[in-house]
Amino acid sequence: MPSFFIDRPIFAWVVALFICLIGAIAIPLLPIAQYPIIAPPSISISTSYPGASPENLYNSVTRLIEEELNGASGILNFESTSDSLGQVEIIANFVPGTDTSAASVEVQNRIKRVEARLPRAVIQQGILIEEASSAVLQIITLNSTDGSLDEVGLGDFMIRNVLGEIRRIPGVGRATLYSTERSLRVWVDPAKLVGYGLTADDVNKAIAAQNAQVASGSIGAEPSTANQRTSSLVLVKGQLSSPDEFGAIILRANPDGSTVRLRDVARIEVGGLSYQFNTRLNGKPTAGLSVLLSPTGNALATASAVEEKMKELSRFFPANISYEIPYNITPVVEASIKKVLSTLVEAVVLVFVVMFLFLQNIRYTIIPTIVVPVALLGACTTLLLAGYSINMLSMFGMVLAVGILVDDAIVVVENVERIMAEEGLPPKEATRKAMSQITGAIIGITLVLMAVFVPMAFFPGSVGIIYRQFSVTMVAAIGFSAFLALSLTPALCATLLKPVAAGHGHARRGVFGWFNRMLEGGKEGYSRTVAFSIKRTGRLMLVYAALLVGLSWAFINLPGGFLPVDDQGFVTTDVQTPSDSSYPRTEAVIEKVEKYLAERPGVKDVTFLTGFSFSGQGMNTAQAFITLKDWSERGPKDSAAAIVADINRDLSSIRDAKISALQPPPIDNLGNSSGFSFRLQDRGQKGYTALMRAADQLITEANASPVLQKVYIEGLPEAGVVNLVIDREKAGAFGVTFEDINNTISTNLGSNYINDFPNRGRMQRVVVQADSRDRMKTEDILNYNVKNSRGQLVPFSSFATIEWARGPTQIAGFNYYPAVRISGEAKPGFTSGDAIAEMEKLAGRLPRGFGYEWTGQSLQEKLSGSQAPFLLGLSVFVVFLCLAALYESWTIPLAVLLTVPLGVTGAVIAAMLRGLPNDVYFTVGLITIIGLAAKDAILIIEFAKDLRKEGKPLLDATIEACRLRFRPILMTGLAFICGVLPMAIAHGAGGASQQSLGTVVMGGMIAVVILALLMVPVFFVSVQRVLAGDREKVAKAEAEAYGPPAPVRST
Known part of the structure; x- marks a missing residue:
């Protein structure tokens, strides 16, 4: 194939331009997301x-x-x-x-x-x-600019004019109103009811009977008389539409002609349907609407559609209503992608500089650089065909690929340049000869690198989705890179390069001359070191064995993790007051939190949802969604982690309040915070009390652990409850049924939805409930009355008593078992993997009958941890099989794969130095290092194999191969290291993720460049000697592996 394109350079250009054109078309069609749909x-x-x-x-x-x-x-x-x-x-x-x-x-x-x-x-x-999904995408608020509308008015406007429009947007899974629409509220007065001999149930029945749709039919309908000339609908106003009309509802008609109407026993108004939730924006009441993604929705596209829809709808808003979107998770998506794009550009520039330093000719440098955008555009086409998106994971794959993409082209250009300099051949002939020498190596390297990443694509589950993004991106980019190295690159070398004189590099002056002399000196020193090492393979193999032991220990003791926690530009804060708190008591705490956050320079907006939190719903709960200023406007003191720590420290002094600030998890829908998610289950039917006792024991021991901190029950605590004890025998003696008792209680205290009424074009609910002053004290309950079978009023005090007790405000379940949701995190210096192991150890001490399960991010971390060793082992095994098939030898693959632990050693050391865990990015980094380590080994062993075919002895062939490959291995290694350097030192949006992956890959590649150059010849010679046993067997083994040596002619 290379010869075809060497003779047809325009054809090679056309193919490359077609790849670019299709890729350019694909990019706008690719959706953009922070992560693929992983949860x-x-x-x-x-x-x-x-x-x-x-x-x-x-x-x-x-x-x-x-x-x-x-x-x-x-x-x-x-x-x-x-x-x-x-x-x-x-x-x-x-x-x-x-x-x-x-x-x-x-x-x-x-x-x-x-x-x-x-x-x-x-x-x-x-x-x-x-x-x-469970993650909030956006929060939309409506505000009254002149204060003429209260929260109910704003909420009613939102549900009429905004909610339905938002729900119809593609990608929106759920839109929840954290305010209320209007309803017709009937606030009954129990004392007046008694005065008229009525009950709340009488009110319910009267409203249901007198506020009803009437299907009244028509006059003149068929069958009709023969002389009927007209047909008309008959209209009867069955449904009432105003408080006055409801007030006229007749509850009882007396024999004297007088009537008792609803307005005589109740206060009637158009009020709020519910008073459970309220929204506050920066301390001011507002109406709030949360938008959640559908399971397959794209965050950026959906958020953009919501913003456009709100702009469209706002044109029809009254002058006194405005809107804001104070909370939006998509800026971090845009910022993260832009940051990775910047890293990609920086990587290309640094790789270009390294290549220019080695090649010292703009023509030589341009050729490998051209390959990068062509291969990446080809990868984008593959992503589109595979149905993937441009996201952090695919972009990370492209950044890693930059250093790999130029490798094949560098090998071609460097070999062409060496042949022209050493043999004086013209570019076209030098290219032909160079390609005949390295085509096998390029194919071998490509197969190895692709074989490393292909197994990742077949792993199941959420973690498999992460691996698949890397796999497809890397395999596609590497495949296009190899194709271009065998087509476009030789065509460019044959047409763009100019002949050079022998020894041209050493003749240079200045920086390049000094660099060339240093490089040549290094090469000669390296050759002498190789000659010294391969004569002492036994000792070096013992050192290698010791290295493997140390590596095994370090790898096993490297703490586990799932994904690093990034500064996403927002945090959440959970507020709980004592379980029996009223809303005014909770509101006082909210105002203190709002005042504190208003003074933080890094905080942009604070949206409070009252009555709601991730822990549960109630008058004692609230949830703050805190939007931070742009990353460029915040320093380390105002990072998300710093703000969370400050809130937890500074607001812990507020009395009668539990305030917990949390960073969001790396992946949406995998929990509400970045800590662990543990579910303690009652599997032995021990009961609620025993389950809570076990949870308290576990939390006490966890918070005393040196590994864990902030371990708490993710839910609402028990509260004082009123037990209304019904003496059923007494109630029966009075002729009172239990159904009537239930109806009276549920209407007066819990509210009763009767039916609907038309209100300005919308059907809204009619709700009956006791007025607020008649449901504030326990004595009010005993004053309620119920009718017996004889129509007489019987007070609750006649057959009921009240007892105070403690009881749950919420009951949780997990997989059909009663459960307690427990959250927490690792202390500084420990990882999430340490925290998971510690919780499992402590849970093992609980009494029999209690089990546990992990969920959210913790579950995915457990799954990824169990899959990682198998994935690494599978990648190594697949590489071995590919090499064995390619070279028809068992010895070459063994010698190649012995280099892998060297790269892993560098990766583990780098992770330990920066305190990084063994997480998903670490696994991806190790797989990348497996391929790169094998690639460098192939470059040396392939040349040594060819030299052996020419008849050179084993040691001489090995030394000569190392000398010839020293420069390209050093160049490609430094190019890759510089390519990932921007990732290793990244900061800002997505910085933690880039650092995690970049550090591991960079550390591993440094070790590969330093150690592999020394140890690959040792491995190659050792394998030959161990398998052969003596010189005669060596010759025989070599003849079988490489063919008979070429005859040596005497002179």
Whole structure:
């Protein structure tokens, strides 16, 4: 193939331009994301049962739905929360690659089977099934510019004019209103009801009967009389539409003609449907809407579509309403990609400088440089065909590929230049001869490098998705690089290079002359060192064995991890006040937090969602989404990690409040923070009290551990609860049914959704509840009345008593077992892998009957840790098989692969020096080093093999091969090291990830350049000697491996 393109350089250019053209077309079509879709796809199931306790919810709703979810196709795990606000949420996670649309249909069908067993109130409220991620993409707020609208007015405007539009945007999985729409509120007065001999249930029935749609038909409808000339609809106003009309509802008509109307016993208004949630932006009340991605949505595209839609909608807003998007996770995506692009450009420039230093001719340097964009554009085409995106992982692959892409071209150019300088051949002939010498090496190197990365593409699960991005990018780029090295590069060498005089490099003066003399001196010194080493292979192999022992120890003791935590430009803060706190008490704490954050120079916006947190929902909870200023405006003191540490330290002094600031996890939807996610399960039916006792024991021991810190229950604590004890015998004696008791309690305290009413073009709910002053004290409950079977009012005090107790405000479940969600993190100096191991050790001390499972990022870390050794071993084995097949020899692959531990040693040392864990990036770095170490060994061994065919003795052939390959190995090694240097020293958005990967690869490559040059000849000679045993067997083994030596003619 090289000869074809040497004779047809224009053809080679056309092929390269076609690759560039198709790649240029592909780039705009590629979606852009921070990471590919790594987290398992999830489906959310939510419903409500107003007024129900967590225990009632869990037993009567959650457990029934969980029973149906068990065994669903592709389900990975499911997690549930049942809280004191009557809310149920179940998150079902599925294995990566599951079709969530099909899974959603199956879930709906399974829930349909259980609906008949669910309470009527739950069916009335509805069961919502959504395909959505758990990470908030954006928060949109509406603000009243003149203060004329309160939170209810803003929330109602948002649900009418914004919510539906946002939900219809492709990529949006869920849009949740953290405010409320309007509803017709009927605030009954229990005392007035008693005065009129009525109950709350009478109110419910009257509203249901008198506010109803009437299908009134028409006059003149068929069949009609023969002389009927007209037909008209009959309209009856059945549904009421204003507080006055509802106030006129008749509750009772008396014999004397008087009536008792709803307005006589209740205050009626158009108010808020719910008062559980509020939103605050920088200390001011507002209406908030959170936007969550669909499982297959692209964050950048969806966020951009939301922003465009809000600009469009705002043109129709009244003058007194404005909007903001104070929280948006996509700036980190854009900044990270731009940073990696900058790293890519820096890598190309540094590689160019290194090549120019060695080649000292702009023509020689331009040729390998041309290969880089062509190969990368070809890789972009492959990404598009594979259905991938431009993301951090594929971009990291391209940065790593830069140093590899120029290798093949450098080998070609350097060999052509050497032949022209040593033999005086013209460029075209020198190119032909050079390609005849190195084509086999290029093919061998390409096969080895591709073989290293191909196994990564076949690993399952979320971690497999990460590996696959690297694999496809690297294999595609390496494949195009090899093709160009055998086509475009020789064509360019034959046409662009000029003849050179022998010894031209040494004749140079200045910096290049000094460099050439130093390089030549180094080469001669290296040759002497090789000659000395291969005569003492036994001793050096003992040193190598000792190195392997030390490497094994260091590798085993290197702490584990999943992915590094980056500064993503935002943090979250969870606020909890005592479990029995009212909203005003919680609001006072929120204001203190807002004041503190307003004084932080690195904070841009603070959005508080009150009544909601990652721990649960309630009047004592709030969640702050803190947007930081741009990375360029913040120094180390205002990094995300520093701000989190300062918040946790400075706000810990606020009384009666638990405030926890957290950094987001590296991957969305793998938890709410960067720490671990542990689920303690009651597998032995020990009960809620025993489960909480075990959790307290585990958390106490964990926080006392030297490895762990900030270990806590991710949920709401127990609270004071009022037990209304019904004496059923007394109630029966009074003729009171338990159903009537339940209806009265749920209406007065929990609110009762009756039906709907039309309000300015939207059907909104009619809700009945006792007025606020009549549900503030426990005595109010005993004053409620219920009708008995004889129509008489019976007060609750006649058959009920009240007892105070402690009880759960929420009950969690995981994989059908009652569970406690526990979160925490490793102390400084320890990694997430250390934390996982320590938690498992402590959990092993718990009494029998308690189990545990990992979820989120921790689960993926466990899976990646178990896969990594197999992946590394598989890569090495595949390389061995490829080399054995290529060279028809078992000895050459063995000699090549003995160099791999040298590169791994450098990678491990670099990771230890910078305190990096054995995480996913470390594994990717090691796989890259396996290929690079094998590549350098092939360059030497391939030449030694060819020299042996020419009849040179083993030692002489080895020394000569090392001398000839010293310069290209040094050049390609330094080019690769300089190419990854920008990654190793990166900072800002995505800096931690770049440092993690860049450090490992750079450390490994430094070790390869230094140690492989010394040890490859030792390995080659040692393998031959060990397999042969004596000189006669050596000759025989060599003849079998390389063919008979060429005859030596006598002179």
